[in-house]
Amino acid sequence: MSKTGDRVRASAAWRSVFRAPHTDTPRGRAMATFQNFFLHVYPVKVPRRALSFRSTLRLGFASAVLFGVLLVSGLYLMFFYVPSITDAYFDMHEIATAVAFGQFVRNAHRWAAHLMVLVVFLHMLRVFYAGAYKSPRQFNWVVGVLLLLGTLGLSFTGYLLPWDQLAFWAVTVGTNIASYAPFLGESARRALLGAPEVGGKALLRFYVFHVYALPAVLVTLLGVHIWRVRKDGLASGDAQGERAEPPQEVSASAG
Amino acid sequence: MPAEAEPRYRLLGVVPREGEVAAEREPEDTVFTWPHLLVRHAVVAAGVIVVVFALAIAFDAPLKEMANPNLTPPVAKAPWYFAGLQELLSHFHPMIAGVFLPTAAVLGLLLLPYLDLNPATEARARRVAVVTFTLLVVVAVLLTVVGAFFRGPGWSWAWPWQHLYLEL
Numbered sequence: 358m359s360k361t362g363d364r365v366r367a368s369a370a371w372r373s374v375f376r377a378p379h380t381d382t383p384r385g386r387a388m389a390t391f392q393n394f395f396l397h398v399y400p401v402k403v404p405r406r407a408l409s410f411r412s413t414l415r416l417g418f419a420s421a422v423l424f425g426v427l428l429v430s431g432l433y434l435m436f437f438y439v440p441s442i443t444d445a446y447f448d449m450h451e452i453a454t455a456v457a458f459g460q461f462v463r464n465a466h467r468w469a470a471h472l473m474v475l476v477v478f479l480h481m482l483r484v485f486y487a488g489a490y491k492s493p494r495q496f497n498w499v500v501g502v503l504l505l506l507g508t509l510g511l512s513f514t515g516y517l518l519p520w521d522q523l524a525f526w527a528v529t530v531g532t533n534i535a536s537y538a539p540f541l542g543e544s545a546r547r548a549l550l551g552a553p554e555v556g557g558k559a560l561l562r563f564y565v566f567h568v569y570a571l572p573a574v575l576v577t578l579l580g581v582h583i584w585r586v587r588k589d590g591l592a593s594g595d596a597q598g599e600r601a602e603p604p605q606e607v608s609a610s611a612g
Numbered sequence: 613m614p615a616e617a618e619p620r621y622r623l624l625g626v627v628p629r630e631g632e633v634a635a636e637r638e639p640e641d642t643v644f645t646w647p648h649l650l651v652r653h654a655v656v657a658a659g660v661i662v663v664v665f666a667l668a669i670a671f672d673a674p675l676k677e678m679a680n681p682n683l684t685p686p687v688a689k690a691p692w693y694f695a696g697l698q699e700l701l702s703h704f705h706p707m708i709a710g711v712f713l714p715t716a717a718v719l720g721l722l723l724l725p726y727l728d729l730n731p732a733t734e735a736r737a738r739r740v741a742v743v744t745f746t747l748l749v750v751v752a753v754l755l756t757v758v759g760a761f762f763r764g765p766g767w768s769w770a771w772p773w774q775h776l777y778l779e780l
Contacts, residue, residue: 390646396645402643453675463673491725499722526688534706537711
């Protein structure tokens, strides 16, 4: 560590933000995780087996990173996009030609979305072949399937937003399937589109699902998913995980 | 009070069996999250972002002509991840391909941990589950590849090396 770095880390301002003193001791390393809001989703210590790349291929983590890229790039695009059939398509041209880094951000948003569908699917395959949906992780597999459906829903609702021929006909074809829903029939498609055909109502509906409703559901489910991964001992193959540790209160009262 | 009375015992509590086992368990081989796991995650995150940025620089997202409900394009494809479903719809009644099979697939996935009660995790000890799942995945992937790469105008067969009707 450089001298300047040490001085910065020793300053009152730095220590008001990062509460744990930075020391290369076991205690310092534990505190670095424990005393940080963003890192406290991690346990302080992990089984050595959970470090191996081969055990998870890091596919779940990569999905979360892609989701992060999508949240940031999507936020930027929202500033320049109005979900109405008179504006949407021209806003897309504006983003591509007149907005700073607009084309790049839109490209990143699109490719990250395609990659996320692929990586989430591969993550599911990896978990299946590891048998990692078995006790005590059954319910986390269910949450994972819901996350896969949420990913597909986000991707599909986003597909309509550019309001070009590709978007319009892909969604027309996709939502035609909904009209075969049992009992509901044509009304299922109508509920999805807000009208008999893909139009302004559908564009607004898909936009609201895409930028608010589905991300809210996905963030919540992702929180549950990651929390349970940790409680079940990460990808260590240890069926007991944290739950096997004797509760602290009991050992304290025994002393 | 006699000094050497017979020892008396009193039940103070019952310790569940797991508590005892946990106390006897060997301490696990663990390492600190910082830096061991966090450094690995940082590398993966950087790698993912580099891939996305490289794709974003190399390829532009498509933008066709403005949506026109009165002009059906020669090829109307669903997004690639639904191309398998669209391929299925071209072979079976929509009630089966569009409603029954997708519902069965989703329900099957949701209920998998409650249907497969075999505790084994090695592939050799769970042949039925592995073979069934693999077959279904292969069928789904094949349908998706055919729908995405091998279908052209009016859902006719088209070799992807002659003309690729795929938009991402």
